[in-house]
Amino acid sequence: MGLLQYFRQEKPKKGSAKLAKDRLQIIVAHEHSCAARPSYLPEMQQEIVAVIRKYMDISSNDVKCEFSDKADDDMSVLEVNVALPKNR
Amino acid sequence: MAKVIVVTSGKGGVGKTTSSAAIGSGLAMSGAKTVIIDFDIGLRNLDLIMGCERRVVYDLINVINGEANLQQALVKDKRISDLFIMPASQTRNKDALTKEGVEKVIADLKADGFEYIICDSPAGIEQGAMMALYFADEAIVTTNPEVSSVRDSDRITGMLSSKSYRSEQQLTPVKVHLLITRYCPERVEKEEMLSIDDINDLLGIDLLGVIPESQDVLNASNLGEPIILNQDCDAGKAYQDAVDRLLGIDRDFRFITYEKKGFLSRIFGG
Ligand SMILES: Nc1ncnc2c1ncn2[C@@H]1O[C@H](COP(=O)(O)OP(=O)(O)OP(=O)(O)O)[C@@H](O)[C@H]1O
Ligand SMILES: [Mg+2]
Numbered sequence: 001m002g003l004l005q006y007f008r009q010e011k012p013k014k015g016s017a018k019l020a021k022d023r024l025q026i027i028v029a030h031e032h033s034c035a036a037r038p039s040y041l042p043e044m045q046q047e048i049v050a051v052i053r054k055y056m057d058i059s060s061n062d063v064k065c066e067f068s069d070k071a072d073d074d075m076s077v078l079e080v081n082v083a084l085p086k087n088r
Numbered sequence: 089m090a091k092v093i094v095v096t097s098g099k100g101g102v103g104k105t106t107s108s109a110a111i112g113s114g115l116a117m118s119g120a121k122t123v124i125i126d127f128d129i130g131l132r133n134l135d136l137i138m139g140c141e142r143r144v145v146y147d148l149i150n151v152i153n154g155e156a157n158l159q160q161a162l163v164k165d166k167r168i169s170d171l172f173i174m175p176a177s178q179t180r181n182k183d184a185l186t187k188e189g190v191e192k193v194i195a196d197l198k199a200d201g202f203e204y205i206i207c208d209s210p211a212g213i214e215q216g217a218m219m220a221l222y223f224a225d226e227a228i229v230t231t232n233p234e235v236s237s238v239r240d241s242d243r244i245t246g247m248l249s250s251k252s253y254r255s256e257q258q259l260t261p262v263k264v265h266l267l268i269t270r271y272c273p274e275r276v277e278k279e280e281m282l283s284i285d286d287i288n289d290l291l292g293i294d295l296l297g298v299i300p301e302s303q304d305v306l307n308a309s310n311l312g313e314p315i316i317l318n319q320d321c322d323a324g325k326a327y328q329d330a331v332d333r334l335l336g337i338d339r340d341f342r343f344i345t346y347e348k349k350g351f352l353s354r355i356f357g358g
Contacts, residue, residue, distance in 0.1 A: 017279045020235050021286045028242050028290055035246055 036076070037067045052082060090198040092205045093334075094224040095267075096248075098240030100211030102232045103269035106305060107327070108208035109137045110316040111228065114331030116171035117316075120203040123162065125193075126176035127220035128210035129185060135175050138165065139312020149177035152189030158196050167317070172202075182216040190219050213247060223253050226263040229293060232270045233282040238290055241266075245293060265296035267330060272301045273346035284344060297330030299323050300343045 045065040052058060062083040067076065095108040105128075112124035125148060126134035135141040140163045146156035151174075165171035174193075177184065197205050209220035221227060227248050231241040248262045249255055255262070268287060275281040284298060302323035308315040316331070318324040322343045329339040 015279045017276070017282050017286065020282055021290065024235055024238055024282075024290050027239060031239075031242065032246075035250075 033068065041065065041067055048080060056084065058082065058084065090203055090205060091225050092194060092207065092223050093226045093228060094207040094209055094221045095228045095230060096209040096217065096221055096244050097211065097230040097237065098213060098244040099232075099237045102230050102237050103299070104230050105133050105137050105208050106309070106315060107228065107230050107267055107269065107299070108206050109134060109314040110327040111331055111334070112204070112206040113165075113168055113171060113314040114316045114328055115204045115206070115334070116165070116168045118331070118335055119170060121170045121201055122204040122206065123172040123174055123197055123202050124206040124208060125174040126208050127185070127216050128208065129176050129180060129182040129216050130178065131210065132176040132178045134173060134208050135163070136312060137309055138173050138314060140165065140173055141312070144175045147175045147177040148193065149180045149184045151193055152184065152186065158193070158200065182210070182214065185215055185219040187219065187222060191223060194223050213244070218247070218251060221248055221252055224248070224262050225254070226265065228265050228267050228296060229291075230267050230269055231287060231291070233268060233276070233287060238282065238287060242291055245291065264293050265334075266291060266293040267297050267299070268295070269299040270301045271298050271344065273344055277346040296333055297326055298341055298344050299326045299330075
């Protein structure tokens with residue numbers, strides 16, 4: 001490698017470790033919340049939707065089931081949100 | 089009380105076998121009767137790293153299947169008197185590792201007076217890896233300062249707290265230690281590599297040791313000598329510190345900061 005080329009070489013970007021840490025923080029937190037999610041959740045969600053749809057004209061996209069299990073809480077929370085379109 | 093310690097990681101090639109060999113040897117040198125079991129069925133390697141490959145006759149699967157007894161399968165180390173190796177099978181597949189089989193081998197080793205039973209886990213989260221960690225009392229999660237290794241370490245830590253005998257029986261949880269290997273203080277200094285603090289923040293596991301990236305490790309594997317026997321090199325010393333900490337001795341962390349070489353030492357070396 002010539003001397004000129006050596007000096008022209010791109011220096012590695014400083015701070016890529018910071019990006020690595022940020023990305024890991026997000027994915028690790030996400031995977032923890034998934035791990036805490038009971039395995040029956042998707043099936044239960046479908047059944048809840050089916051029950052509601054017996055009485056109301058909604059689509060499965062109008063129902064959101066969120067399970068959260070934060071380490072610093074002493075409770076897990078199951079949230080069921082049903083968006084009801086008006087005039088129905 | 090005998091202790092079962094798994095050396096695990098999720099990700100492959102991060103230094104589990106190197107660490108099992110070094111730490112097992114270190115524990116045996118402290119005078120505790122120690123066995124290192126190779127759980128990497130089909131990809132036996134511990135024998136090579138320990139330099140006893142030509143003395144392997146029977147293996148772990150032979151013992152589980154009753155084709156050999158424990159004493160026939162254990163390979164005694166020629167350098168360290170209290171150290172034994174239990175090789176993995178090179179020919180069978182990993183489904184040959186049954187929970188009952190592994191449980192019996194571990195119970196027999198305990199009855200035989202072994203104080204430390206080190207389980208060198210294969211990579212991945214399949215049968216071999218799950219069996220290696222299932223009966224663990226303690227775990228050494230081996231991690232490189234690199235994104236995929238850190239993520240996998242977090243994953244395997246989750247397994248230790250949900251898929252182990254201790255978790256299933258609701259006993260005291262497996263005690264988890266973090267071992268960072270292939271650490272380059274210089275690259276950390278340049279912010280090109282995750283630092284010890286970064287990894288600590290992410291994983292939240294007690295730090296057992298930091299092993300620097302070192303050419304001596306390759307050299308030791310060429311010779312079939314566990315790196316801890318080379319007490320002249322940084323990696324060997326760092327493993328010894330980790331063993332001491334396992335034994336409850338306080339040791340400062342070494343080889344974790346980068347000292348810029350001065351002009352003179354750059355010219356004259358050293
Ligand atoms: N501190 C170190 N410095 C430099 N090289 C290292 C270090 N530790 C391990 N290595 C090298 O990394 C490679 C993988 O090591 P090792 O076989 O111990 O990993 P492993 O986790 O057991 O792999 P596998 O998942 O395949 O079982 C080897 O070539 C070894 O020499
Ligand atoms: Mg290995």
